Amino acid sequence: MSATAVEGPDFVALQVRDVPAAAAFFEERLGLRRAPASPPGAVVFATSPIAFAVREPLPGVDLTGDARPGLGVALWLRTPDAGAVRERLLAADTPDVGPLQDSPFGPMFSFTGPEGYRLTVYGG
Structure with missing residues (x-):
């Protein structure tokens, strides 16, 4: 081994x-x-x-119907200014943008991205 x-x-x-x-x-x-x-x-x-x-999708991955892609996966995206990114998403009518919160990694918020993926942006 x-x-x-x-x-x-x-x-x-x-x-x-x-x-x-x-x-x-x-x-x-x-x-x-x-x-x-x-x-x-x-x-x-x-x-x-x-x-x-x-x-x-890779062979064998079925994203038809009500399948929610990425269920159980946490994807965090780093930025120098989470607040500014949040404001840009709100201005673009992005669905389900959560409030800016404190985290061990700095300010953060989550939102629903393409096709239902739940994404978190942090930093600042």
Whole structure:
């Protein structure tokens, strides 16, 4: 058995039904920029320190009907100013934007993103 250990998350991708709409949401409402290249069926963003993408569902993943993608997954997005991002989402009529709260990581809030994913933004 190898003594090599996993170092931690290096890439995060949300599986979505509508890749162009999800990509537009992250670009227009959260200000992410697309990476120079993306594989077919996905949009990769130039995020740091961990790469982030939206992609078509993998074989065997069923997102039809009332399936809520990401149930049980907590995805936190870092920003220098959570309050400003929250105001931008409210101005864009983003559904279900929660109140700004204190957390061990600084100000934070949660909201419902593309296709029902629950996302948290923190920092400031």
